[in-house]
Amino acid sequence: MDWILANSPMIGQLTLDHVRLSIIPILVGFIVATPLGWVAHRWKWSRGILLGVVGLLYTIPSLALFMILPPLLGLSVLSEANVLIALSLYAVAIMVRSAADAFSSIEPRALRAATAVGYGEWGRFFAVELPLAGPVLLAGIRVVAVSTVSLVTVGVLVGVSSLGYFFTDGFQRRIVPEVLAGVVMTFLVALFFDGLLVLAGRWIMPWASLATADRGRVT
Amino acid sequence: MDLLRDALVWLFSAEQFQGDGSLPQRIAEHLGYTSVAVVVAIVLALPLGYFIGHTGKGHVWIVGITGGARALPSFGLILLLVLVLGVSQRQSAAILALVLLAIPPLLAGAYAGVAQIPRSVIDSARSQGMTEAQILFQVEIPLSLPLVMGGLRGAVLQVVATATLVAYVGLGGLGYDIIQGIPLRRFDQTLGAAIVVALLALVLDAAVAGASRWATPRGVLLGSFGDVRARDSSLARTR
Amino acid sequence: MKSLRKTTGLTGLALASALVFTGCAADSGSAETVVVGSQAYYSNEIIAEIYAQALEGAGYTVERQFQIGQRDAYLPELESGAVDLFPEYTGNLLQFYAPDAQATKADDVYAALESALPEGMTALAMSSATDQDSYNVTAEFAAANALESIGDLAALEGLVLGGNPELEERPYGPDGLLETYGVTVSFSGTGDVTVDALVAGELSVANVYSGDPRIAEYGLVTLADPEGLFLASNVVPIASGDWAIELASVIDPISAALTSEGLVALNLQSTKDQLSAAVIAATWLEANGF
Numbered sequence: 001m002d003w004i005l006a007n008s009p010m011i012g013q014l015t016l017d018h019v020r021l022s023i024i025p026i027l028v029g030f031i032v033a034t035p036l037g038w039v040a041h042r043w044k045w046s047r048g049i050l051l052g053v054v055g056l057l058y059t060i061p062s063l064a065l066f067m068i069l070p071p072l073l074g075l076s077v078l079s080e081a082n083v084l085i086a087l088s089l090y091a092v093a094i095m096v097r098s099a100a101d102a103f104s105s106i107e108p109r110a111l112r113a114a115t116a117v118g119y120g121e122w123g124r125f126f127a128v129e130l131p132l133a134g135p136v137l138l139a140g141i142r143v144v145a146v147s148t149v150s151l152v153t154v155g156v157l158v159g160v161s162s163l164g165y166f167f168t169d170g171f172q173r174r175i176v177p178e179v180l181a182g183v184v185m186t187f188l189v190a191l192f193f194d195g196l197l198v199l200a201g202r203w204i205m206p207w208a209s210l211a212t213a214d215r216g217r218v219t
Numbered sequence: 220m221d222l223l224r225d226a227l228v229w230l231f232s233a234e235q236f237q238g239d240g241s242l243p244q245r246i247a248e249h250l251g252y253t254s255v256a257v258v259v260a261i262v263l264a265l266p267l268g269y270f271i272g273h274t275g276k277g278h279v280w281i282v283g284i285t286g287g288a289r290a291l292p293s294f295g296l297i298l299l300l301v302l303v304l305g306v307s308q309r310q311s312a313a314i315l316a317l318v319l320l321a322i323p324p325l326l327a328g329a330y331a332g333v334a335q336i337p338r339s340v341i342d343s344a345r346s347q348g349m350t351e352a353q354i355l356f357q358v359e360i361p362l363s364l365p366l367v368m369g370g371l372r373g374a375v376l377q378v379v380a381t382a383t384l385v386a387y388v389g390l391g392g393l394g395y396d397i398i399q400g401i402p403l404r405r406f407d408q409t410l411g412a413a414i415v416v417a418l419l420a421l422v423l424d425a426a427v428a429g430a431s432r433w434a435t436p437r438g439v440l441l442g443s444f445g446d447v448r449a450r451d452s453s454l455a456r457t458r
Numbered sequence: 459m460k461s462l463r464k465t466t467g468l469t470g471l472a473l474a475s476a477l478v479f480t481g482c483a484a485d486s487g488s489a490e491t492v493v494v495g496s497q498a499y500y501s502n503e504i505i506a507e508i509y510a511q512a513l514e515g516a517g518y519t520v521e522r523q524f525q526i527g528q529r530d531a532y533l534p535e536l537e538s539g540a541v542d543l544f545p546e547y548t549g550n551l552l553q554f555y556a557p558d559a560q561a562t563k564a565d566d567v568y569a570a571l572e573s574a575l576p577e578g579m580t581a582l583a584m585s586s587a588t589d590q591d592s593y594n595v596t597a598e599f600a601a602a603n604a605l606e607s608i609g610d611l612a613a614l615e616g617l618v619l620g621g622n623p624e625l626e627e628r629p630y631g632p633d634g635l636l637e638t639y640g641v642t643v644s645f646s647g648t649g650d651v652t653v654d655a656l657v658a659g660e661l662s663v664a665n666v667y668s669g670d671p672r673i674a675e676y677g678l679v680t681l682a683d684p685e686g687l688f689l690a691s692n693v694v695p696i697a698s699g700d701w702a703i704e705l706a707s708v709i710d711p712i713s714a715a716l717t718s719e720g721l722v723a724l725n726l727q728s729t730k731d732q733l734s735a736a737v738i739a740a741t742w743l744e745a746n747g748f
Contacts, residue, residue: 003732059420061380064413071222146290153292161525167295173729183295190290306654389648399623
């Protein structure tokens, strides 16, 4: 406990760094994967290819991906860009599947009704499809957020400092509270992002919480 | 691309296959940690998940626990457990960390697998006179297999990926060559080892997918749809 | 549509804050700022913090970039001037630039390092403090086998050597042991758990940095190295570009005041007393009259 109190400024600073490093992959994941998921849903032939490539990507362990990307992209192994790109790829990989399922989960009748009312293709996407796909998209992005926050810590092995610093430094110096602080703060940052996303979901899609009440019925 | 060629040269050079620290040895170590952790997790998580799914008790906190456990950083967990249990117990500590990571997807798979069965099916089984145990083994478990297998795939993937990091505490595995190569500036080695890890993960994933298709009764397969692994993200939703 | 505007607004806010965060992080110091870096090694961080506080005491603004993991990451930064000052170790750094270097004595290593360093990087005066690789055995093992120098191991069989994974490929690793001393060992890449593994009996002999306070704590015996297997590795500040001359006036006295025993004591404060680098550095500077 003394260690935690004595080092709280550093804990705070690294927590902020960790949050900063997590935001970009989560955003990129959402922005890139949602259109890709929609493509996979809209053109069924592409679904197999897209989900296959993305599934392949997801199977590569993080430390391995940190090593594979730099020669492909001409980056230094030990640069922040390397870690951010790798994490963004994971985010997209997780999210594309969710997005494809999200769009597939929309009742076709709702879409046809929208067209009947007079929406064009783009208008229908933004005003009808996206909101209806919202809850499942949100579930996907929550998984992405939590997974990203956890993976940022591995970046410390390639010189990108975050809360993961407490793992290696605490381990070197055999200070259990330090490693524990790192684990707990990472956990809290993940919960923070998750909570933020849930709140954002309730704010943007107030109708979604009403809809889930109905899902209990099956027959 | 030179680096890729160098990496492949490293990979296929004779010394990788002989002596201490050879590739086959590292692969065997890696598979060893992965299989032990997954088996222990199955033994712990599946009965619990089925119990919660069948009786409905505890279903509120299970979603929270499985979602929350995903938020634990695996790397930090390994180091923390090794510190707490002591360096001489580091193998058990690392496997414990891997088990803790494998439990949530399996638990969620078992629970969701039972929960998604229409109540009418369970009711008709009960009205036919089946005992609770019969309902569990002859109805719920077979019908839940797609989601359970999806959970198994997720668990295996998670463990294979995290097992790369146990090399940091001197436990070998494929991560060893990755970690060794960095200070030596042998990027052909790190890339080569990374490629092997990625391939191993792919092979295991395909193997589990194939095994799940084989194990699932034909009737259940016909009734399910799509890529059931995709369903995993929906389990993060809270009601 | 109310929800659509909300969505756009939220996305915009998130994007903007992301840009702000990354912008803040990318901002590097001005011309008056000295950027001091350190390795991902707590002992190195303490030395870097001492430099940083000494410079601040002399009126400079210091930006700290600590825990940069690998030489491959920070040496290019030193070369380009993104980092201005970095505490290093003569022998290990020489080996990085010239893997086949033959020098082993402290002064020879320093001279070789000076010529091996690229343009734009200067080695300031080195300290007498060393923190180098050394082979250690437990006191019981040394007593049981009458071990005093590395060569005494040659008579033993079934030895297991432990250390960082890269030791396996270093010239002073298993190959060097065989060549220089006729000692045969098998290798176990135990990394950060090396000392514990040695004490627990998993290893026969371990590579432990001479600055590690656990050598004294566990009563480990450091085997003598008469044949010069290890390069001497003294603490040496590496400066970038034109900073070298200016910084030397502040840093040279520090290097002179730092001793091997002093370094071990500093490390002990970090591991045993669990003090932060900032506190340890401040205490040391005051105690030594800076």
